[in-house]
Amino acid sequence: MRTIVIILSLCTAQLMHANDYQKAMKENIEKLFKTNNVETLNTIAASFKRIAAVETSEWLPGYYAAYSYARSTHFISESDSIHVQLDKAQAELNGLLESNPDESELYVLQAFIYSLRITNPMSGYKYSNLSNEALSKAEQLDSNNPRVYYCRGNNIYHTPKMFGGGQQKALPLFEKAAELFTNNKNDNPLWPSWGSYHNNQMLAKCKETK
Amino acid sequence: MKLRIAISILLAVQTISQLSAQYQVNGKVTAKDSAPLVGVNITIKGTYDGTITDTNGKFTLALEDEQATLLISYIGYQTKEIEVNKKTPQLSVVLKESVTSLNAVTITAGTFSAGDKKRATVLEPLDIYTTAGSLGDINGALKTLPGTQPASDDGRLLVRGGEAAETKVHVDGLLAAKPYYSKVPDLPTRGRFAPSLFSGTVFSTGGYSAEYGQALSSILILESNDIAIEEITSLSIMSVGGEASKTWCAPNRSTSAGVAYTNMAPYYGLANNRLDWVKPTEAMNFNFMHRQKGKNGSLLKVFSTFDYGVQEFNTSLGNAFTNIDIEGGSAYINMNYSLPVLQNSCLKAGLASTIDNNRQIAGFHRTVDKELNIEGRLSFNHPLSDAVDVKLGVSDAFTRYRQDYTQLNASTYSNARVDDHIAGVFIEPEIRLSAELAVRPGLRYEYSSYLKESSWSPRVSAAYKTGKNSQLTAAWGHFFQNPVIDYLKYTSNLEFEKAVHYLLGYQTGTLKKRLFRAEAYYKDYKQLISYSEYSNNFYNNLANGGHGYAKGIDIFFRDKESFKYTDYWLSYSYIDTKRHYRNYPDAVTPSYIAEHTFSAVGKYFIGTINTQVGATWVMTSGRPYHKEGDTKYMSRKAPYYNDLSLNLSHLTHIGDHFTIIHFSFSNILGREHLVGYQNIPSASAASGYIQMPILPDIKQFLFLGLFISINTK
Numbered sequence: 066m067r068t069i070v071i072i073l074s075l076c077t078a079q080l081m082h083a084n085d086y087q088k089a090m091k092e093n094i095e096k097l098f099k100t101n102n103v104e105t106l107n108t109i110a111a112s113f114k115r116i117a118a119v120e121t122s123e124w125l126p127g128y129y130a131a132y133s134y135a136r137s138t139h140f141i142s143e144s145d146s147i148h149v150q151l152d153k154a155q156a157e158l159n160g161l162l163e164s165n166p167d168e169s170e171l172y173v174l175q176a177f178i179y180s181l182r183i184t185n186p187m188s189g190y191k192y193s194n195l196s197n198e199a200l201s202k203a204e205q206l207d208s209n210n211p212r213v214y215y216c217r218g219n220n221i222y223h224t225p226k227m228f229g230g231g232q233q234k235a236l237p238l239f240e241k242a243a244e245l246f247t248n249n250k251n252d253n254p255l256w257p258s259w260g261s262y263h264n265n266q267m268l269a270k271c272k273e274t275k
Numbered sequence: 276m277k278l279r280i281a282i283s284i285l286l287a288v289q290t291i292s293q294l295s296a297q298y299q300v301n302g303k304v305t306a307k308d309s310a311p312l313v314g315v316n317i318t319i320k321g322t323y324d325g326t327i328t329d330t331n332g333k334f335t336l337a338l339e340d341e342q343a344t345l346l347i348s349y350i351g352y353q354t355k356e357i358e359v360n361k362k363t364p365q366l367s368v369v370l371k372e373s374v375t376s377l378n379a380v381t382i383t384a385g386t387f388s389a390g391d392k393k394r395a396t397v398l399e400p401l402d403i404y405t406t407a408g409s410l411g412d413i414n415g416a417l418k419t420l421p422g423t424q425p426a427s428d429d430g431r432l433l434v435r436g437g438e439a440a441e442t443k444v445h446v447d448g449l450l451a452a453k454p455y456y457s458k459v460p461d462l463p464t465r466g467r468f469a470p471s472l473f474s475g476t477v478f479s480t481g482g483y484s485a486e487y488g489q490a491l492s493s494i495l496i497l498e499s500n501d502i503a504i505e506e507i508t509s510l511s512i513m514s515v516g517g518e519a520s521k522t523w524c525a526p527n528r529s530t531s532a533g534v535a536y537t538n539m540a541p542y543y544g545l546a547n548n549r550l551d552w553v554k555p556t557e558a559m560n561f562n563f564m565h566r567q568k569g570k571n572g573s574l575l576k577v578f579s580t581f582d583y584g585v586q587e588f589n590t591s592l593g594n595a596f597t598n599i600d601i602e603g604g605s606a607y608i609n610m611n612y613s614l615p616v617l618q619n620s621c622l623k624a625g626l627a628s629t630i631d632n633n634r635q636i637a638g639f640h641r642t643v644d645k646e647l648n649i650e651g652r653l654s655f656n657h658p659l660s661d662a663v664d665v666k667l668g669v670s671d672a673f674t675r676y677r678q679d680y681t682q683l684n685a686s687t688y689s690n691a692r693v694d695d696h697i698a699g700v701f702i703e704p705e706i707r708l709s710a711e712l713a714v715r716p717g718l719r720y721e722y723s724s725y726l727k728e729s730s731w732s733p734r735v736s737a738a739y740k741t742g743k744n745s746q747l748t749a750a751w752g753h754f755f756q757n758p759v760i761d762y763l764k765y766t767s768n769l770e771f772e773k774a775v776h777y778l779l780g781y782q783t784g785t786l787k788k789r790l791f792r793a794e795a796y797y798k799d800y801k802q803l804i805s806y807s808e809y810s811n812n813f814y815n816n817l818a819n820g821g822h823g824y825a826k827g828i829d830i831f832f833r834d835k836e837s838f839k840y841t842d843y844w845l846s847y848s849y850i851d852t853k854r855h856y857r858n859y860p861d862a863v864t865p866s867y868i869a870e871h872t873f874s875a876v877g878k879y880f881i882g883t884i885n886t887q888v889g890a891t892w893v894m895t896s897g898r899p900y901h902k903e904g905d906t907k908y909m910s911r912k913a914p915y916y917n918d919l920s921l922n923l924s925h926l927t928h929i930g931d932h933f934t935i936i937h938f939s940f941s942n943i944l945g946r947e948h949l950v951g952y953q954n955i956p957s958a959s960a961a962s963g964y965i966q967m968p969i970l971p972d973i974k975q976f977l978f979l980g981l982f983i984s985i986n987t988k
Contacts, residue, residue, distance in 0.1 A: 089323045107314050111327040115318045118346070148787075156350050186840070186882045190926075191399075201504040205526050225885070229928055 089116055090125065090255050097133055098259075103150075106137040114157070124165045125255050128174065131157035132259070135178050144184040154178050169207035170257050175199040176216050183223075193220055211245035214238045215260040215267075222267065236271040239264055300359050302366030303333045304347060312349055312370060320344035320356070372710030374662045382705070382715050382738045384750035384778055385481040385794065387420050387831075399786075403470040406876055407891040408920030408941050410978060412465045413476065414455075417495070418893075419874045421829035421846040422480035422794075425893050425916065426867055428950050428969050430463030431455055433867055434480050435796060436825025436852035437492025437774075440759045444495045445487065447576060447611045449627035450672055452648035454495075456558075456584070457603055457633050462550075462972060467580065467605070469535070471520075472562065473497045480829070481776045481796055482750025485701040485717025485734050486654070486666065491756045491774040491800070499578045499609075502566040503529035513980040515542055520562075527568040535560040537584075543973075550972050551589040553598070558584030571614065578609040603633035620657040623668075626650070639683040646760075647675040659704075667702040676760050680812070689812070691764035695725035697757065703734075711740040723757055725767050730755040745783035748794075752776050758804050762817060770819045773801040788836040798825040803856035821856025843877040863909040866951050869895035869916065885926040893918045900951035903964035913951045919943050935982040942975045 093112050100106060110133035117126035134154035138147045155178055162171055179196035183189050197220060204213045218238035224230025246261040304315045311332025318325035319338065325345075328334045336345070341360055348354040352370040359366070387398070402416060409415030414432055418425055424433040431439035444454035446468070458464045475498035487494045503522045511518040520533030539555040560582040567575045583604035589596045609627040616622050629648040635641070654668030676693040703717030719732040734752030741747055755771040757763065780794035803821030806814040827850035835842045849871055855862035864870075874893040881888065897912040905911070922939035942948065953967040 085323070108327055111314065111316045111325070112323070114316055114348075115325050116323045118318060118348075119321065119323060153350060186880065198504050205504070228885075228926060229931055229933055 086116070086120060086123075087255070090129070094129060094255065097129065097136070101140050103137045103140050106133045106140075109133050110137075110153070124161050124168060124171070127157050127161045128171065128257070131155075131161070131174060131178075132257070135174065135181060136259075138181050147184055148182065151178055151182055167206055169203045169210045170212070172199045172203035172206065173210060173212045173216055173257075176203065176220075180216065180220055180223075189224075193224060196220055209245055209249045211242045211249060211264075212257065212260045214242035214245065215264045218242060218264070218267065222271070232271045232274060235267070239268040239271060243268055297337050297339055298361045300336050300338055300345070300363050300366065301334070302368055303331070304328050304349070304368045304370060305332055306352075307369060307371065309369075312352075315347060315349040315370070318346040318348070320346050374707035374710050382713055382736050382748060382750075383746070383782065384736045384738070384748040384780055385479050385483060385776075385796075387417075387478045387480070398476070403476070405878060405887060405889055405922070405924060407889040407922035407939060408893070408918070409891075410465075410939065410941070410976070411470060413468065413470050413473075413495075413497070414466045416470075417476075417478050419844070419846060419876050419891060420478065420480075421831050421848040421872075422827075423848075423872075424867060424869060425872060425874070425895055425918075426463075426950075427916070427918070427948055427971060428463055429458075429867065430465055431458070432493060432495065434493035435827065435829075436798060436823075436850055436854075436865075436868065438865075438867070441490060441492035441756065441774075442495060443487065443490035443493075444497065446497050446578060446607075446609050446627070447499055447625065448486075448496070448623065448654070449609050449611065449625045449652060450489075450648065450650040451497075451607060451609070451627065452629040452646070452650075452674075453605055453607070453631045456582075457601070457631075457635075459586070459599065459601060460590070460637070467582065467607070468497065469518075469533075469562070472499055472564065472578070474500045480794075481798070482734070482736055482752055482778050484666075484715070484736075485703045485719040485732065485752075486668065488699045488701075488719055488721050488732070488754075489672070489697060489756050491754050491772060492798075499564065499576060500566075502527065502568060502574075503531065508985040510983045510985060511980060512983075514978055515539055528566060530565045531563070533562045546973050546976075548972055549970055551591075551596070552587070553589065553600075554585055554587035556584060556586040558582060569614075573612065573614040576609075576611040578611075579607060581606045597638040598636070599638075600636040601634070603631070603635075605629065605631045617657070620655065623652075623654045623656070625652045636683070639685075641681045641683055643679045645677045647673075649673045662707045663704055665702070665704045668700070670699045672697045672699070674760075676764065678764060693725060693760060693763050693767075695723055695757070695763070697724075698722045713738050717752075721755060721771075723771070725763065726757065726769060726771065727767070728770050730771050730773075742783070744785050745781070748778075748780045748782070750776065750778045758819075762804050762814065765814055765817055769804070769817070770802050772803050772819065775799045775801075786833065786835075788834075790831070790833045792829075792831040794829045796825075796827060796829075800824060800854065800856075803854065805856050806858055808858060821854065821859075823852065823854030823856060823862065825850060825852035827851060840880045840882065841877065842879075843875065846872070846874045848872045859908060861908050864899050866898055866900050866909065869898050871896040887924045887926075889922045889924075891918075891920045898951050901954065902952065902966060903954045913949055916948060916950065917944065917946050918948065929983060933984045937978070937980045937982065939978045940975070945975060947974070 093109055097109050110130045113126045113130035113133060117130060120126055131154040134150045137150050141147050158171065158174060165171060176196040176199035179192045179199060182192045200213055200217050203210060218235045221230045221238065222232060222235035242264045246264060304312045306312055313328060313330050313332060315328040316325060317327065317334050317336055326334050326336050343359050345357045345359055346354055347357065347368050347370065349370055351373055353373045355368060355370060357366065403409065403413055404411060406416040406419060414430065417423060417432060422435050426433050429439060432442045433439055434442055444451045454467055455464045456467055477496040479494050483494050503524055506524050507522045509520050516535065516537035518533065518535040520531060522529060522531035537556065537558045543552055543555045560580065562580045565577040585602045587600040589598050607629050611625040613621055613623045627650045631646045633644045650670060650672040652668060652670040654666065656666050658664045674693060674695045678691040680689045699719060699721045701717060701719040703715060705713065705715045707713045714737045717734045722729040732753040732755055736750035738746050738748040754774045754776065758769050758772055762769065776796065776798050778794055778796040780792065782792040784790040800823040802819040803823060805818055805820035807816040827848060830847045833844035850868060852864055852868055853862040854865055872895045876891045878887055878889045895916045897915050899909045900911050900913055901909045902911055920939065920941040921943055925936040927934050927936065948971050949968055951969045953969060954964045955967050956964055
């Protein structure tokens with residue numbers, strides 16, 4: 066009987082632990098998409114980093130920490146502060162890229178960070194090139210990643226028509242992303258899912274003016 | 276029953292643990308200078324629980340366990356562990372900056388770099404193209420940095436009082452023995468390597484690492500592009516020729532090949548040349564690169580360039596004309612393999628080879644030079660700890676030189692040969708004593724089989740961080756170099772030439788906004804080549820009897836912040852140098868030195884028309900020259916040099932293809948760029964010497980180019 070109790074309690078502990086990870090991640094991911102406050106996003110990023118410190122074999126906690134910092138720049142207008150947040154995101158991402166060099170999502174996030182760095186027209190050329198390079202790498206690793214096409218669409222949408230950008234060039238990419246967003250869902254509930262909502266908005270925008 | 280009891284016990288234990296009394300721990304986290312740190316992560320060790328510090332660096336954390344360990348962590352700082360319990364009073368935590376942090380001190384003494392994220396960075400890779408007056412030459416852009424001489428009549432890098440041969444060029448850590456096209460009397464030369472092949476440039480004006488030998492004054496390290504990810508086809512049409520290149524990509528590997536053709540004839544047809552061209556410069560160039568990443572993390576890089584060119588012109592020597600006819604080719608192949616070993620260590624093996632053949636006919640002198648250089652190198656980089664990195668390596672550089680000389684109107688014939696192995700060994704640890712202080716002591720040993728000479732070069736550089744973005748740097752070292760082949764071919768009974776560098780610098784600011792650097796140096800030259808006389812193609816009393824010194828101040832300021840859409844940098848160099856070498860009767864300032872050099876580079880982006888306008892202004896004081904017959908040697912001064920160049924890059928597209936239209940115009944003011952005089956013995960001995968002004972072949976240079984990236988997607 067004693068053995069049963071021990072085994073049982075051990076199993077419970079294991080199960081509880083796994084549940085803790087899933088639960089903690091899920092809670093934080095939900096919070097992440099609900100807020101538009103920079104302070105809150107910093108707090109959420111810190112939570113993800115705490116999870117990352119314990120779950121050293123998982124890349125998703127660190128990924129979400131970096132993504133939280135990157136996302137926070139949507140709610141900042143001053144360019145110096147944007148770069149401070151992006152530096153934090155980059156610092157998290159650097160470690161992840163080293164230990165998981167074959168994860169497509171990490172290169173998408175890299176591309177996303179680069180494109181957010183375009184805070185003035187002078188840096189446009191440099192960072193849109195870097196961003197597109199990271200997207201090519203992400204596509205090589207997983208050509209069914211919808212965020213590759215969503216981010217590329219965004220880059221092209223914001224590139225002046227003169228340099229081969231513009232709405233009509235971006236449209237097929239948003240379409241491809243939309244198709245993959247619906248048909249290529251990952252089984253892991255914690256898997257990155259961002260981009261779908263905004264992709265639909267961009268798609269509508271492109272179609273509207275057609 | 277028993278099971279039910281067990282479960283209830285388990286539940287009870289859990290409930291009890293949840294019910295156990297909560298308590299709070301408060302604290303404040305600051306940096307060493309007691310500035311509060313915001314957003315520091317406070318974690319209860321082994322759990323997901325914790326908090327972050329607020330804008331005052333303060334935090335409050337609720338704890339349940341009687342004993343707990345807090346982890347206090349912050350990017351760029353060392354993580355601290357603190358034991359806490361109910362009785363823990365208000366915590367006051369001071370975090371130390373981590374030695375591996377991006378903000379930690381880096382050794383920058385003497386070094387300018389373009390392209391990486393390090394503190395020494397002053398230029399971005401694109402700057403090399405967009406600097407007016409650089410004409411797409413790496414050296415042209417580097418000449419706007421302090422410590423270099425503009426020397427419009429040379430084109431090579433002349434650094435801090437050193438001659439051109441005192442600067443060595445390395446590609447991916449391996450020697451590029453012939454980095455310039457062969458230098459022709461009267462004409463400046465240019466770099467052999469196209470800037471588009473490189474993603475990083477490190478230019479050291481002194482006090483460099485023990486990894487590099489055989490350079491008295493300076494080294495230039497070019498890092499070739501990484502694995503390309505995007506297939507690119509590009510096409511350039513220029514007023515002086517054309518270029519085409521293509522890059523093929525696959526996962527973990529990429530290959531690219533390019534071909535270029537240069538022909539100056541159409542342009543010279545329009546321009547007003549000082550030289551009488553028979554066959555204007557015509558050249559072909561090929562390049563091939565391959566990169567492959569292995570499963571084990573290894574990286575293989577192959578880099579090669581091949582070129583062949585001809586030119587022929589008549590230059591006037593007083594009343595007589597001399598015909599100069601040159602034909603030459605060169606091949607450079609560089610292979611590099613790096614392999615990660617152990618943990619965080621890296622082993623690098625490389626082989627670089629240059630084959631250079633040149634035929635030159637100047638009047639009745641016919642010279643054929645054949646040179647082969649092969650360098651093999653093995654180096655190992657090993658971190659002993661977070662704070663200590665050790666680099667060590669061995670290399671052998673082999674030179675095989677053959678020269679055939681014939682006098683066409685006589686039967687005089689001579690040949691020269693030099694076979695030399697220069698073996699080198701170095702070790703260099705980089706020690707970060709704290710986040711503020713780093714020291715890099717190094718030692719290098721070299722042996723030349725031709726000279727049968729060996730040398731030990733101790734070197735030390737250090738940096739001390741004085742503020743968030745400011746630091747002091749210092750360096751000292753011994754540097755040795757074989758005399759140039761022009762002397763070596765006469766005798767092996769010579770020694771290494773030697774220089775000792777001392778430098779002290781300060782820098783503050785960041786490249787993103789404003790960056791200021793100032794560096795003072797002193798260089799002591801010994802064992803320089805001396806001779807009593809050069810006559811009948813022979814140096815009399817060739818020896819290492821020369822010496823000299825150079826001292827000066829270099830100042831650099833770059834500002835991207837003050838004016839919207841404007842980026843500019845200013846450089847100023849002051850140099851005081853004298854050499855008593857060659858056949859100089861006295862210690863004097865050599866003719867290639869301008870005491871004061873000022874340059875300003877500005878770039879302004881006009882968003883509405885997608886055009887970048889750039890200007891480079893270079894001004895130097897006059898250079899010394901000697902007039903035969905003067906009692907005091909090298910006592911005359913040429914007029915000051917003043918050059919303003921403009922360029923314009925317009926971004927557009929042709930069809931679907933991204934296109935840059937580039938226009939540049941050098942010496943827009945149309946100034947006479949007289950930099951000195953050459954003394955040439957006149958045909959009749961009675962009339963002594965003729966003074967030949969040293970002037971550029973073309974007063975002003977216009978360039979128009981169309982660069983198209985062909986989009987195949």
